Amino acid sequence: MPQLSVGDDAPSIVLPAVDGTDFDLSTFKGKRVILTFFRFDSCPFCNLRVHRLVKRWGEFPEDTVMVGIFDAKLSALKKRMKKHKVPFTLVADETYEHFLNNGVKKSFFRVMLAPLRAPLTFLETVVRGYIPLTLSIPKLSTLPVDILIDENGKIAEAHYCRDTVDHLPIERMVDFAKGN
Secondary structure, eight states: OOOOOTTOBOOOOEEEBTTSSEEEGGGGTTSOEEEEEOOOTTOHHHHHHHHHHHHTGGGSOTTOEEEEEESSOHHHHHHHHGGGTOSSEEEEOTTOHHHHHTTOOBOHHHHHHHHHHOHHHHHHHHHTTOOOSSOOHHHHTBOOEEEEEOTTSBEEEEEEOSSTTOOOOHHHHHHHHTTO
């Protein structure tokens, strides 16, 4: 499927959340939404990104809608994310359907560049203990995507990461959530 572009309608996504509810993106029309397609539940860079978002959560407006979609089994995602005490929604796409439908790309080469491009970030994943105990080769090559959806349900920005550490700056996400 093609990548999402500015002005496109937000995708239709209904997935199970770690809090036991079913997340339905369409119910958030009228609100700004920050949506990220992460890799797998034990991805070191994804866990670090979640950690950083949690750490800076106080900068976001109280009514911020943020959703992280993982290519993971719901039970594994619940177990892995429990330690983060995540204040936003995390969902599991156990079939990879929504990744495929929204143009999420795979590249072993670009995934391998991340530790070389950002060695301190890689070191931080190791220091924090974000070491995957299990790896799935097909999941290893997924590249994250950050999507900002406006109040009208339209894509305001779609950032298809060039590697596993190339996310939108958190400052950009905070500004978007504040209406800037």
